[in-house]
Amino acid sequence: MSVRERARKAFHATRALGLPDQEVTPVLEHLLKLFNNNWDLIESEDYRALIDAYFELKENKGEDNRKNVVGDYGESSRLPKRLCLQDSEDQASPTKGSARQILSPEEHGKPSSVNLQQGATFLNKKDSSSSGCSNSCKKPQQQPVTCEKKRPLHIINDITKGTENVKISLVGEIGKQELPKFTYMRDNIIYQDAYVHISLARVADEDCCSGCSGDCLSVSIPCACAHETGGEFAYTTDGQLRDKFLKACISMKQDPEGHDSVYCQDCPLERLKNEYKPEKCKGHLVRKFIKECWRKCGCNMQCGNRVVQRGITCKLQVFWTREGKGWGVKTLQDLPKGTFVCEYVGEILTNTELFERNLKGSGNEKHTYPVTLDADWGSERVLKDEEALCLDATFCGNVARFINHRCFDANLIDIPVEVETPDRHYYHLALFTTRDVRASEELTWDYGIDFNDDEHPIKAFKCCCRSAFCRDVKR
Numbered sequence: 477m478s479v480r481e482r483a484r485k486a487f488h489a490t491r492a493l494g495l496p497d498q499e500v501t502p503v504l505e506h507l508l509k510l511f512n513n514n515w516d517l518i519e520s521e522d523y524r525a526l527i528d529a530y531f532e533l534k535e536n537k538g539e540d541n542r543k544n545v546v547g548d549y550g551e552s553s554r555l556p557k558r559l560c561l562q563d564s565e566d567q568a569s570p571t572k573g574s575a576r577q578i579l580s581p582e583e584h585g586k587p588s589s590v591n592l593q594q595g596a597t598f599l600n601k602k603d604s605s606s607s608g609c610s611n612s613c614k615k616p617q618q619q620p621v622t623c624e625k626k627r628p629l630h631i632i633n634d635i636t637k638g639t640e641n642v643k644i645s646l647v648g649e650i651g652k653q654e655l656p657k658f659t660y661m662r663d664n665i666i667y668q669d670a671y672v673h674i675s676l677a678r679v680a681d682e683d684c685c686s687g688c689s690g691d692c693l694s695v696s697i698p699c700a701c702a703h704e705t706g707g708e709f710a711y712t713t714d715g716q717l718r719d720k721f722l723k724a725c726i727s728m729k730q731d732p733e734g735h736d737s738v739y740c741q742d743c744p745l746e747r748l749k750n751e752y753k754p755e756k757c758k759g760h761l762v763r764k765f766i767k768e769c770w771r772k773c774g775c776n777m778q779c780g781n782r783v784v785q786r787g788i789t790c791k792l793q794v795f796w797t798r799e800g801k802g803w804g805v806k807t808l809q810d811l812p813k814g815t816f817v818c819e820y821v822g823e824i825l826t827n828t829e830l831f832e833r834n835l836k837g838s839g840n841e842k843h844t845y846p847v848t849l850d851a852d853w854g855s856e857r858v859l860k861d862e863e864a865l866c867l868d869a870t871f872c873g874n875v876a877r878f879i880n881h882r883c884f885d886a887n888l889i890d891i892p893v894e895v896e897t898p899d900r901h902y903y904h905l906a907l908f909t910t911r912d913v914r915a916s917e918e919l920t921w922d923y924g925i926d927f928n929d930d931e932h933p934i935k936a937f938k939c940c941c942r943s944a945f946c947r948d949v950k951r
Contacts, residue, residue, distance in 0.1 A: 648796040671862040693780035704767035716814035738854020744864035763851040811913040822869030852900035882920035884945035
């Protein structure tokens with residue numbers, strides 16, 4: 477979308493509130509300079525930052541200074557005090573404080589000049605028709621609009637600290653919630669005792685495509701890396717999941733009892749409940765895997781079978797939800813069905829380590845719900861503790877830690893992905909869209925929680941998904 481088109485949409489939103497274009501223009505120019513021309517921060521929450529900045533300026537100047545709004549604001553180098561910004565150096569981390577508040581120009585002394593040439597002139601004489609009618613046109617009389625005064629905002633430009641391919645912003649209201657304290661990580665990392673053996677020697681020649689070159693999806697006959705998905709790659713040439721594969725994964729998620737399960741002879745979950753007399757394994761669903769090409773393969777990094785390992789490419793934003801769910805994630809762009817959104821990243825723990833971590837907690841900590849990597853537990857008679865793994869993103873993780881749960885009809889689905897090792901004690905957990913998702917829509921996925929299992933070592937939370945198929949009947 478062009479700068480001019482984005483500006484027109486911004487003016488359309490402010491006109492709905494009866495704000496004059498000539499007063500909004502310098503505010504918009506100033507925000508663009510402050511946000512380094514990042515339109516996503518301005519467009520988020522229906523132009524919340526732009527509207528808040530405008531009304532804060534009006535409050536500071538008063539009605540008597542209305543004619544001086546354009547000149548005074550254009551010369552300011554600071555945001556009004558209601559709008560808060562945190563630079564990429566100050567992103568969420570246990571060692572960082574909350575976002576610093578940017579004060580009004582009066583509180584910072586003499587304002588500096590602003591260069592209005594940097595993408596600032598949106599509407600010239602040729603585009604005058606977009607901002608109003610000619611003198612012969614009669615302007616419709618605007619109806620009075622009552623605006624509710626909103627809280628000032630916390631805005632973090634990039635919570636990833638530059639580790640992802642794209643910036644991921646965070647927007648929330650000051651005083652309504654604490655900024656999340658965690659360390660952002662792009663990749664999973666072992667906490668302590670987890671056994672994850674990654675080596676080229678473990679990847680057999682028949683399990684990779686060392687003879688390939690370029691893009692494996694461009695050849696007529698699929699290579700060895702497609703064997704896991706029935707001789708056909710899971711991805712299309714557009715980078716989305718094939719519809720047949722996606723439907724099969726969704727069916728497993730929504731109706732697990734209708735698909736095959738495997739049973740551990742000595743289940744790690746049951747051992748945690750009762751070490752001396754564990755009950756029989758309740759079963760683990762036989763999941764469908766995606767196998768991506770890796771370093772031993774001959775193709776390049778732009779190969780169509782290397783989607784997850786290339787990382788996040790979608791424009792995402794962390795925001796404070798209004799339904800009591802805490803922080804959530806929404807997309808800032810339209811996402812087609814089958815699109816890879818992000819991987820669930822966290823610390824790799826053994827189930828015993830996770831259990832002990834929960835016991836040591838005071839009970840007041842805010843935990844993310846951990847993910848058990850049990851897709852292949854039933855393939856061995858006895859699973860050692862260091863091989864029964866899970867992912868915990870409470871203290872270290874990526875944007876996926878903010879994605880909320882929704883029972884049954886979530887718009888994302890988690891799919892196991894084999895990349896570095898054929899040993900399925902450890903694998904990647906990738907999140908894909910289950911349908912077309914519109915820009916500004918919240919992203920959700922079904923954690924697979926059994927809300928009726930009171931003895932599960934990982935305690936369930938109170939579900940707030942509001943789905944018609946919600947499984948938390950106790951709510």
